[in-house]
Amino acid sequence: MAGIYIHVxxxxxxxxxxxxxxxxxxxxxxxxxxxxxxxLVQRKAFLNNExxxxxxxxxxxxxxxxxxxxxxxxxxxKDTFGTEKIRELTIEANPDDISExxxxxxxxxWERQSxxxxxxxxxxxxxxxxxxxxxxxxxxxxxxxxxxxxxxxxKAGISEISTDLMYGLPDETEEIxxxxxEQALSLGVPHISAYHLSYExxxxxxxxxxxxxxxxxxxEKSILFFQMLRQKLLSNxxxxxxxxxxxxxxxxxxxxxxxxxxxxxxxxGPGAHxxxxxxxxxxxxxxxxxxxxxxxxxxxxxxxHHIEVSSLSERYDEYIMTHLRTAKGVSLHETExxxxxxxxxxxxxxxxxxxxxxxxxxxxxGRLVLTEKGILVSDGIxxxxxxxx
Ligand code: SF4
Numbered sequence: 001m002a003g004i005y006i007h008v009x010x011x012x013x014x015x016x017x018x019x020x021x022x023x024x025x026x027x028x029x030x031x032x033x034x035x036x037x038x039x040l041v042q043r044k045a046f047l048n049n050e051x052x053x054x055x056x057x058x059x060x061x062x063x064x065x066x067x068x069x070x071x072x073x074x075x076x077x078k079d080t081f082g083t084e085k086i087r088e089l090t091i092e093a094n095p096d097d098i099s100e101x102x103x104x105x106x107x108x109x110w111e112r113q114s115x116x117x118x119x120x121x122x123x124x125x126x127x128x129x130x131x132x133x134x135x136x137x138x139x140x141x142x143x144x145x146x147x148x149x150x151x152x153x154x155k156a157g158i159s160e161i162s163t164d165l166m167y168g169l170p171d172e173t174e175e176i177x178x179x180x181x182e183q184a185l186s187l188g189v190p191h192i193s194a195y196h197l198s199y200e201x202x203x204x205x206x207x208x209x210x211x212x213x214x215x216x217x218x219x220e221k222s223i224l225f226f227q228m229l230r231q232k233l234l235s236n237x238x239x240x241x242x243x244x245x246x247x248x249x250x251x252x253x254x255x256x257x258x259x260x261x262x263x264x265x266x267x268x269g270p271g272a273h274x275x276x277x278x279x280x281x282x283x284x285x286x287x288x289x290x291x292x293x294x295x296x297x298x299x300x301x302x303x304x305h306h307i308e309v310s311s312l313s314e315r316y317d318e319y320i321m322t323h324l325r326t327a328k329g330v331s332l333h334e335t336e337x338x339x340x341x342x343x344x345x346x347x348x349x350x351x352x353x354x355x356x357x358x359x360x361x362x363x364x365x366g367r368l369v370l371t372e373k374g375i376l377v378s379d380g381i382x383x384x385x386x387x388x389x
Pocket of ligand 1: 010011013014015018019020022059060061094125
């Protein structure tokens with residue numbers, strides 16, 4: 001099995017905290033889509049005939065693409081890889097792009113081009129329901145628009161909806177975060193992702209922080225916010241299946257879960273990453289260069305397309321980093337199978353202080369899993385477990 005990720009690099013306006021690759025040059029949408037179709041066809045061999053099970057449109061803002069562009073991409077995927085095995089199609093969207101007509105036309109396009117009965121799943125960037133904070137971080141929607149967008153999706157028969165929330169925003173109070181959680185829960189969506197704001201260097205929000213125009217929330221507050229998040233969602237029936245992801249039973253995101261289980265994926269578009277089980281490849285984030293490429297095979301290892309074959313130690317580090325973030329944790333048995341007995345013993349040795357201090361648990365079936373205390377300091381634990389060479 002395999003996945004396809006398509007990076008849609010357009011944003012109507014840049015949010016103040018974001019350092020993802022995207023551009024406001026929306027006049028380049030048509031040549032971009034043609035290049036995406038060319039890349040899909042020319043890089044078919046990358047997936048080694050593995051059946052494609054998941055398709056993910058991320059961004060940027062995929063909802064800036066008109067339905068006809070989606071249909072062109074769906075049709076190319078159908079002709080190149082087949083759509084019979086696809087069991088999850090996700091489209092990231094901004095609330096103010098969602099209209100009844102747009103959703104309906106995309107559904108019709110997918111029905112025409114898909115041979116699977118897989119419904120479309122939408123992942124919506126809401127971040128907060130506080131209009132002042134939305135304005136401060138540069139989002140272009142309001143809380144009301146976010147709620148209306150979920151309503152519009154529901155009316156169109158879409159039930160697989162995920163919402164992204166963000167906490168630790170400048171001067172955010174417990175009351176604001178509690179209200180965000182309540183309002184997210186009241187939407188009744190089956191999947192919620194929640195991320196702590198991070199001030200990425202050189203973003204406008206980072207500059208505002210440097211200039212003293214905004215204040216970062218204190219660490220104790222960040223911890224409290226995370227505890228509130230977990231408590232609220234768990235008590236409402238959500239499973240905390242990955243550090244930043246919660247889902248009602250049966251609604252975990254398949255595509256993203258595959259990133260944590262070494263399933264191969266082909267990343268298409270400027271800034272997209274691919275993985276075939278042993279090597280990583282990625283395109284530079286440069287839309288103009290991307291649409292000028294004629295041959296997506298001979299661009300290998302050029303200044304635009306990079307290939308990196310990881311060493312066994314690097315693959316072990318990555319395995320630890322991705323698996324420890326999940327509720328299933330790291331299996332000692334699988335570690336031994338993939339990286340050898342000595343590496344498994346090393347892992348267990350390095351995990352001991354964290355087990356003793358209740359940051360990690362060793363389960364009866366031999367898995368190292370983060371405790372609630374461990375989740376709060378997960379980055380440090382992951383680094384401690386990394387290979388020593
Ligand atoms: S957060 Fe999303 S919508 Fe905002 S600039 Fe970044 S990619 Fe675009």
